[in-house]
Amino acid sequence: MKSDVLNPEQRAAVEHGDDPLLIVAGAGTGKTNTLAHRVAHLIAGGTRPERILLLTFARRAAAELLRRVDGLLCVGNRERSASTRAWGGTFHGVATRLLRLHGQQIGLAPGFTIHDRGDSEDLLDVLRAELELSRADRRFPRKGTCLDIYSRCVNAQEPLEGVLDRAFPWCVPHAEGLKSLFRRYTEEKAVQLVLDYDDLLAFLRGLLDDPGAGAVVRARFDAVLVDEYQDTNAVQADILERLRPSGRGLTVVGDDAQAIYSFRGAAVRNILDFPARFPAARVVKLTQSYRATAPLLEATNRVIAQASERYAKELWSARVGGERPEIVTCLGEEEQTQVVVERVLERREQGIDLRRQAVLFRTSHHSAALELELGRRNIPFRKYGGLRFVEAAHIRDLLALVRLLENPRDRAAGTRALCLLPGVGPRTARSLLDAVADAGGFEPWCNVRPPAAAAVLWPGLLALVEEMGAPRNPPLPLQLSRVRSFYEPICEASYDHVDARLRDLAALEQVAVGFPDRATLLAELTLEPPRSTQDLAGPPVLDEDYLVLSTIHSAKGLEFDAVYVIHAADGNIPSDLAVGRREELDEELRLFYVALSRARDHLTVTFPLRWYERPAGGGGRHSYAQLTRFLPPEVRAAFDERSPAPASVDPAPLPLEGSNASASVRRRLQELFG
DNA sequence: GTAGAACAGTTTTTT
DNA sequence: ACTGTTCTAC
Numbered sequence: 159m160k161s162d163v164l165n166p167e168q169r170a171a172v173e174h175g176d177d178p179l180l181i182v183a184g185a186g187t188g189k190t191n192t193l194a195h196r197v198a199h200l201i202a203g204g205t206r207p208e209r210i211l212l213l214t215f216a217r218r219a220a221a222e223l224l225r226r227v228d229g230l231l232c233v234g235n236r237e238r239s240a241s242t243r244a245w246g247g248t249f250h251g252v253a254t255r256l257l258r259l260h261g262q263q264i265g266l267a268p269g270f271t272i273h274d275r276g277d278s279e280d281l282l283d284v285l286r287a288e289l290e291l292s293r294a295d296r297r298f299p300r301k302g303t304c305l306d307i308y309s310r311c312v313n314a315q316e317p318l319e320g321v322l323d324r325a326f327p328w329c330v331p332h333a334e335g336l337k338s339l340f341r342r343y344t345e346e347k348a349v350q351l352v353l354d355y356d357d358l359l360a361f362l363r364g365l366l367d368d369p370g371a372g373a374v375v376r377a378r379f380d381a382v383l384v385d386e387y388q389d390t391n392a393v394q395a396d397i398l399e400r401l402r403p404s405g406r407g408l409t410v411v412g413d414d415a416q417a418i419y420s421f422r423g424a425a426v427r428n429i430l431d432f433p434a435r436f437p438a439a440r441v442v443k444l445t446q447s448y449r450a451t452a453p454l455l456e457a458t459n460r461v462i463a464q465a466s467e468r469y470a471k472e473l474w475s476a477r478v479g480g481e482r483p484e485i486v487t488c489l490g491e492e493e494q495t496q497v498v499v500e501r502v503l504e505r506r507e508q509g510i511d512l513r514r515q516a517v518l519f520r521t522s523h524h525s526a527a528l529e530l531e532l533g534r535r536n537i538p539f540r541k542y543g544g545l546r547f548v549e550a551a552h553i554r555d556l557l558a559l560v561r562l563l564e565n566p567r568d569r570a571a572g573t574r575a576l577c578l579l580p581g582v583g584p585r586t587a588r589s590l591l592d593a594v595a596d597a598g599g600f601e602p603w604c605n606v607r608p609p610a611a612a613a614v615l616w617p618g619l620l621a622l623v624e625e626m627g628a629p630r631n632p633p634l635p636l637q638l639s640r641v642r643s644f645y646e647p648i649c650e651a652s653y654d655h656v657d658a659r660l661r662d663l664a665a666l667e668q669v670a671v672g673f674p675d676r677a678t679l680l681a682e683l684t685l686e687p688p689r690s691t692q693d694l695a696g697p698p699v700l701d702e703d704y705l706v707l708s709t710i711h712s713a714k715g716l717e718f719d720a721v722y723v724i725h726a727a728d729g730n731i732p733s734d735l736a737v738g739r740r741e742e743l744d745e746e747l748r749l750f751y752v753a754l755s756r757a758r759d760h761l762t763v764t765f766p767l768r769w770y771e772r773p774a775g776g777g778g779r780h781s782y783a784q785l786t787r788f789l790p791p792e793v794r795a796a797f798d799e800r801s802p803a804p805a806s807v808d809p810a811p812l813p814l815e816g817s818n819a820s821a822s823v824r825r826r827l828q829e830l831f832g
Numbered sequence: 833g834t835a836g837a838a839c840a841g842t843t844t845t846t847t
Numbered sequence: 848a849c850t851g852t853t854c855t856a857c
Binding site: 355 | 847
């Protein structure tokens, strides 16, 4: 896309004045470019960069945007660039910074630590046990579900009953238990000086509601620009309203057709109702796609036309000609894998780097078979979405130790860290942490006689807390190296795949070099975790090429020359679990649309007719699938439909190692009785 | 109180 | 496959 030339729609958005502005930007219509120009326009018009707040979905998106602004302004080294001076990041990241700066004015100590999803779950789990909720006659929801419910209530600003009725009907019998659990949870977070994701937003809103502090924070900014507005929730909308009460200086950009985060409380209504909330608002629609070719756009337009409520807009493309998208019906998952791998390699032959190609899927495990095959064929790939680096047990262990040093009152971290010692379980951990909480420091541990099994490791832990628990602690890299040497033997003793894990730990230690202190490192890893192990290992080598595998959610905002959407069977897209209500089904449709609209030139949709149910222990029961309902005949008309020629299908892949053969013999034997 | 084995149930997607 | 729960042996 030309970054120096704006079309009339884009120009209108860029040059719009101070009144609230909603830019409805269809997929590939040059949204980032338009935003960058608008920021540059503001700066050129006299707005100081440090008085601009840029809220994006990922910090890297903000950084990229500001880098482009610098390019447009040609600020060489004359002065500090916009990218170093403006405020940019995610709502959660910006909330953290503002709360550390101003939180004290509303009684929030600046030393808080931040709980990620896993930590929040752990805390809920402990409290659930304390309240003896598991003892109830009917099975209590698992901790992850509890957190989902809690989060939904907070983010959607909705009472528990409503949330349970609408989204978690099977938990309705536990409403009372959940209420008491959530009350305890809120109290405990205050005592332990921890904030969870939702708290960051809620406390920022609280800060803005405070007459004194609110005015101070408001006065920091002249312009607030928000990207991916369709995926903001009620609390985020409140924050914006409190930052810019009249809406003046507020720009929001989004595409209601790409709203895919309602499961975490995002409200499409935010973008649909923006003009009503700010009557002075101007709405600008960007409709020229610079991404997809006309044939692809024809197809994606037809797909999204099935949505029930949206800003009507038909995207068009000047990129006429090109390949029509295709739907490939495969017999089984193996065939689907072969088709995708073949196409990927063909297109690489045509000169499309692997990095310009992406395989997209609804849920993380849908790529398992493909990953195996890519590994077998030595085709490099990176997977985005699904389980992440920081969620691996050994990383969480190490970070728990660091977090305990940073905030001795953090029970989730403390419990996890102490239970690493053999012979120490939840009870012992609890009494040790009680002692620390009472004393306000680690001193009481000096007089503790640890359980016999922990005797070997105890002095090491004691040395750690003595050295790093003090206010004046050593430089961060040294701290991490100390913690790592303490933890490594434990890791070796308790997990398999030890070398891989030890490598991860070393990588983590390297990351720490880039941060000034523990709090910043921990917040960063919690709020913006590295998306793959390779990401953490550092910037990719220049000529490194790898196929992208991604959940559709994680592919949001990206584009590729060639896109393969796999497992496009009804039940996967839409997910079986989401066909209950109209809004859920609509969101699945938008999700499918997001997947298809990532493509520039080539688009392949595949699905296996026959596929195996998950508990594939012995025989492997299979069921027959149908193409997603989002591709009815009138939509399919925009696609070519094929099934792979039998001859082109490779013979079944060889087993990875010789030892696998015995497994397949056993499987065959079992099939006799299945 | 802890650790490990045996057993039962199971709702994607992520800041 | 994974997580959570319960039971048993230290």
